[in-house]
Amino acid sequence: MPAYLGHSSTLSFSRNVRNLLQQLSPNTDPGSVSTERQDISYKRTLPPIALDLSTIPLPKLPYAEYLTNTVLVHMGSLYSIFDSEIFLQRLRSFYDERDRGLVDKASLWHIQMLLVLAFGKSIQSREHSEMGPSGMSYFTRAIEAMPDIRRLYEDPLLSIEILCLAALFMHAADLLQEAYVTIGQALRISVTKVLNKQFPEAMRSTNFEYQRRLWWTVYCIDRKCAAMLGSPSVMREDDISIPFPELKSGDESQNAFAIHAILSSHLGKILDVIYGVHEQQKNFLVEVKAILSRLAETYVVLREHLPLDVQQPGQPLSRESATLHLLMHQIPAHYLSPVCRVDRSAGSVLASEAFIGSRCFKDQHPPFVISVRINVEDVH
Incomplete structure (x- = not known):
């Protein structure tokens, strides 16, 4: 997945210089001048996600599926936060491995699963206590296990989905400042992955439509959180070139x-x-x-x-x-x-x-x- 390099980027400038040299001297070896960053000295093994799945009292699979569908129904078509088919497939696979005693290491997807369960449980019971909505226990586990930005960049699109879910839950729980900061992180990851830019069709990725819907989901949540808190949005309208979703008669x-x-x-x-x-x-x-x-x-x-x-x-x-x-x-x-x-x-x-x-x-x-x-x- 491409990363965005603006005109002020020194790496972008170096690549342009290399391309110019190659045009002026066709015999130049393309690999003779490297413009890739080699951060070998800073490579570290990332710590595992601090989430012990065996200690979390998860619901039975049928009820977990029910909670997932509850989230999909209540969010409706206003947001496009995760693919329901892919999520349910991974959910069933997780429960199958769990029943067979194959507890895998915690991953980003497991954090997403906890957030979905937190949403579903809160919507279903609609009970509140001093600790918050009824799904707050799942939400707390997910937030406590949230890794740093390096781990999030291992799967940036999934991380954007997770941050959107977390921001919406915070917004619903009246944690407005936290929601604003969280969706801001999703917005910046989206920009570095060029989700806000329009590209010629030949340069588009195979999941272009998914990325476009994900971008507008981040955008809508960001504007909502900024307005509710009374803070400015960090994204200017002039920096967005991706077209708005189309209106389709009857859809x-x-x-x-x-x-x-x-x-x-x-x-x-x-x-x-x-x-x-x-x-x-x-x-x-x-x-x-x-x-x-x-x-x-x-x-x-x-x-x-x-x-x-x-x-x-x-x-x-x-x-x-x-x-x-x-x-x-x-x-x-x-x-x-x-x-x-x-x-x-x-x-x-x-x-x-x-x-x-x-x-x-x-x-x-x-x-x-x-x-x-x-x-x-x-x-x-």
């Missing part, structure tokens, strides 16, 4: 994933434009109106591909659709509060009247306008 799963990524990008723009550390922005209201316009366009797409009709109680609601509609109406709260600043001395709202009366606002879809008005009234 609810794919459309939910795609719209979730789009909504997360709006959230990222809000964090940058409105909450970023900038000088006085002359085009502040213009930027806000542009965000509002893009949100309204996304709302139309959401209603088209994932409609939500709450007026018919007899009809079952789609979890993905309900989640995305809630997110759609939560997002305005992230940018209306600074726009609608209250002048305490005058007892009036400085910008809200002009904002509400703008042509951009009036042109939006009625339910979206209602959501925005509710947030403005909260400011009053």
